[in-house]
Amino acid sequence: MSYFKHHVFFCCNQRPDGESCCNALGATTAQTYAKDRIGQLGLKGKGKIRINKAGCMDRCDDGPVLVVYPEGVWYQYVDTNDVEEIIQEHLINGRVVERLKLPSA
Amino acid sequence: MSYFKHHVFFCCNQRPDGESCCNALGATTAQTYAKDRIGQLGLKGKGKIRINKAGCMDRCDDGPVLVVYPEGVWYQYVDTNDVEEIIQEHLINGRVVERLKLPSA
Numbered sequence: 001m002s003y004f005k006h007h008v009f010f011c012c013n014q015r016p017d018g019e020s021c022c023n024a025l026g027a028t029t030a031q032t033y034a035k036d037r038i039g040q041l042g043l044k045g046k047g048k049i050r051i052n053k054a055g056c057m058d059r060c061d062d063g064p065v066l067v068v069y070p071e072g073v074w075y076q077y078v079d080t081n082d083v084e085e086i087i088q089e090h091l092i093n094g095r096v097v098e099r100l101k102l103p104s105a
Numbered sequence: 106m107s108y109f110k111h112h113v114f115f116c117c118n119q120r121p122d123g124e125s126c127c128n129a130l131g132a133t134t135a136q137t138y139a140k141d142r143i144g145q146l147g148l149k150g151k152g153k154i155r156i157n158k159a160g161c162m163d164r165c166d167d168g169p170v171l172v173v174y175p176e177g178v179w180y181q182y183v184d185t186n187d188v189e190e191i192i193q194e195h196l197i198n199g200r201v202v203e204r205l206k207l208p209s210a
Contacts, residue, residue, distance in 0.1 A: 002177040003209050009114065009159060045163075047210070054114060055158040058150075069174035072107040104108050105152070 002070045004050040006091050008034065010066045013056035021056070022064040026079065028053070030064065033080045037087055049091055062102050074102040107175045109155040111196050113139065115171045118161035126161070127169040131184065133158070135169065138185045142192055154196055167207050179207040 010031035015021035035051040043049045059065045059074065066086070067074045073096055077083050082100055089095045115136035120126035140156040148154045164170045164179065171191070172179045178201055182188050187205055194200045 001210050003164075003172075003179060007162075007172070007174070007177075009157070050163055052114070052162060053160040057112075057157060058155055059108075067108075067112070069112070070177040072112075072175040074108060105106050 001047075003046060005047060006049045006071075007069045008049065008051045008066055008091070009054040009057065009069070010034070010052070011055070011057040011059070011063060012053040020060060020063070022060070025064040027064045030066075030077060030080060030083050034083050034087060037084070038091075041087075041092075043091070059102070065102065072104060074104060075100045076102055108151060110152060111154045111176075112174045113154065113156050113171055113196070114159040114162065114174070115139070115157070116160070116162040116164070116168060117158040125165060125168070127165070130169040132169045135171075135182060135185060135188050139188050139192060142189070143196075146192075146197075148196070164207070170207065177209060179209060180205045181207055 010027050011022040012027045012031055013021050014023040031053050038044050038049050038051050062076050065074055065076055075086055077100060086097055089097050115132050116127040117132045117136055118126050119128040136158050143149050143154050143156050167181050170179055170181055180191055191202055194202045
């Protein structure tokens with residue numbers, strides 16, 4: 001069993017002006033949204049869900065990205081509506097959101 | 106198959122002065138060491154290894170901590186010698202370093 005049932009990492013990397021990066025595409029806003037929602041829903045903590053910021057996860061062309069471990073499912077999201085769908089479908093109901101899922105190989 | 110064979114996150118959280126945190130215990134130095142070593146060893150990239158920084162992973166009492174996904178193995182390290190052992194044993198040879206491993210539940 002994993003310490004967290006779902007451990008979610010948002011790439012929040014900020015590159016210098018003009019270079020494309022997850023943070024320029026709303027990553028910090030999305031991560032804050034997810035963290036707050038998981039708290040509101042009472043799903044935060046050991047055995048449950050953890051929402052983290054991470055540095056560059058090296059999938060810049062697919063950004064903004066997040067990854068859910070231990071299952072290793074990567075998503076590209078556009079806005080907080082997408083993040084909410086990932087929370088409801090994947091994190092709560094255990095169903096991968098196929099329309100937002102990125103290739104794993 | 107996971108996008109990265111091993112995706113390693115170092116908690117690099119910095120708390121205000123006086124509060125215990127992974128970064129005050131050498132996390133950024135350890136993460137930089139691991140990232141550089143994985144690069145030197147030619148183990149960086151898709152299908153191989155990624156070394157990331159993360160925000161607070163909520164295991165402060167066990168810090169400094171890192172977690173290796175998708176296997177979900179958590180470690181407490183003291184210095185870069187421990188990090189080197191995790192690289193050689195776990196990331197390269199696939200053997201969990203029991204003496205540094207943290208409980209997963």
